[in-house]
Amino acid sequence: MIITVSREFGSGGREVGKRLADALGLNYIDREIVTTIANENNMNEDVVEETLAQGLVSRVPIHYGRSFYYYQNVPTMSSQLLIRQQTLLKEFAMKGDCVIVGRAADVVLEDYDPFRIFVYADLSSKIVRCRKLGPEEEALSDRELERKMKRIDSDRARYYSLYGSTPWGDKSNYDLCVNTSAFEIKEIVPQIADYIRRWYIVRK
Amino acid sequence: MIITVSREFGSGGREVGKRLADALGLNYIDREIVTTIANENNMNEDVVEETLAQGLVSRVPIHYGRSFYYYQNVPTMSSQLLIRQQTLLKEFAMKGDCVIVGRAADVVLEDYDPFRIFVYADLSSKIVRCRKLGPEEEALSDRELERKMKRIDSDRARYYSLYGSTPWGDKSNYDLCVNTSAFEIKEIVPQIADYIRRWYIVRK
Numbered sequence: 001m002i003i004t005v006s007r008e009f010g011s012g013g014r015e016v017g018k019r020l021a022d023a024l025g026l027n028y029i030d031r032e033i034v035t036t037i038a039n040e041n042n043m044n045e046d047v048v049e050e051t052l053a054q055g056l057v058s059r060v061p062i063h064y065g066r067s068f069y070y071y072q073n074v075p076t077m078s079s080q081l082l083i084r085q086q087t088l089l090k091e092f093a094m095k096g097d098c099v100i101v102g103r104a105a106d107v108v109l110e111d112y113d114p115f116r117i118f119v120y121a122d123l124s125s126k127i128v129r130c131r132k133l134g135p136e137e138e139a140l141s142d143r144e145l146e147r148k149m150k151r152i153d154s155d156r157a158r159y160y161s162l163y164g165s166t167p168w169g170d171k172s173n174y175d176l177c178v179n180t181s182a183f184e185i186k187e188i189v190p191q192i193a194d195y196i197r198r199w200y201i202v203r204k
Numbered sequence: 205m206i207i208t209v210s211r212e213f214g215s216g217g218r219e220v221g222k223r224l225a226d227a228l229g230l231n232y233i234d235r236e237i238v239t240t241i242a243n244e245n246n247m248n249e250d251v252v253e254e255t256l257a258q259g260l261v262s263r264v265p266i267h268y269g270r271s272f273y274y275y276q277n278v279p280t281m282s283s284q285l286l287i288r289q290q291t292l293l294k295e296f297a298m299k300g301d302c303v304i305v306g307r308a309a310d311v312v313l314e315d316y317d318p319f320r321i322f323v324y325a326d327l328s329s330k331i332v333r334c335r336k337l338g339p340e341e342e343a344l345s346d347r348e349l350e351r352k353m354k355r356i357d358s359d360r361a362r363y364y365s366l367y368g369s370t371p372w373g374d375k376s377n378y379d380l381c382v383n384t385s386a387f388e389i390k391e392i393v394p395q396i397a398d399y400i401r402r403w404y405i406v407r408k
Contacts, residue, residue: 120375171324171375175383175385175386176380176381176382176383177378177380177381178380179375182406182407182408183403183408184406187402187406188399188402188406190402191398191399192399194398195395195399198391199387199392202392203386204386
């Protein structure tokens with residue numbers, strides 16, 4: 001049982017992944033990949049995380065004066081890290097049942113027939129969820145938060161396009177798409193877990 | 205509890221709707237709307253069904269010679285019927301809990317806070333399901349079936365655009381999107397029903 005979770009920023013997808021892993025008794029793979037790559041390369045974990053998230057190009061803010069800025073794509077040296085991440089994903093998948101959030105794992109691991117879930121939500125409920133992420137998000141205005149969400153989701157889409165032939169978030173890539181707008185994640189994860197258990201039993 | 209089911213042609217969406225109605229003990233609304241409108245207007249039920257499905261424009265095949273043809277959009281006189289259908293949908297929704305398949309009911313009934321589900325599948329499994337629909341579909345080649353599917357889905361998208369501000373099939377319109385590629389519908393409907401029951405309990 002391999003479950004890949006893709007998600008819009010602020011939709012609670014990471015929480016869905018963690019809770020699904022708990023409910024189904026699976027390993028939750030996230031930081032392990034970053035830690036392994038950082039150790040192998042004597043790099044800082046945050047730099048590895050950031051580099052992996054950016055894919056092959058990085059968006060660098062170019063500032064004009066105090067407040068006006070735009071983002072420009074700059075090529076990164078991350079291809080080695082990305083290739084290593086792919087191998088690691090496959091190693092984890094071979095080791096046994098697990099839940100993997102992000103990293104285009106649904107495409108990278110397609111030979112392992114994962115259950116692919118996409119988690120999304122309305123803008124307003126994503127803003128509410130984002131505010132609870134940390135002090136940084138708490139301090140942002142709605143417009144700033146919205147801009148941040150868009151930037152992160154477009155990074156994810158760009159990253160996904162390195163591997164997938166269909167766009168990130170296109171429902172045809174996934175087995176189930178869950179809109180988390182109306183509820184607390186923990187309230188409905190048992191039902192999603194039941195669905196996945198059943199899917200593994202009845203699928204042809 | 206009002207459930208609207210939107211679906212790609214061949215994905216088994218109608219079966220999902222019927223079985224959900226059974227599982228949850230709800231009325232299944234489908235033919236009643238056509239029958240009522242046909243009786244009110246002394247029209248043939250099939251003509252009413254066809255007219256409603258086409259929306260405000262109808263696609264008429266224009267033939268050249270024996271086999272070559274293309275479709276052209278021709279305006280229909282269906283606006284009266286469409287308005288009546290809207291009123292009927294609301295009447296059914298007010299009468300009590302029900303499942304409604306198609307008819308852009310998710311948008312028309314948005315004031316009733318329906319649970320909105322979208323049912324879709326891979327092309328290959330839709331072709332397999334389509335073949336079982338009837339003798340007409342059984343006789344078509346894969347390519348002809350694919351063309352028929354595309355035509356019907358694009359009719360649905362066009363119809364939806366009369367009511368919705370976002371495109372038909374865009375996951376943001378729905379609370380749950382279910383990919384039925386890998387299994388028999390009846391095998392997994394109880395899990396979908398559980399999800400919906402839970403959703404009604406925990407939503408804010």
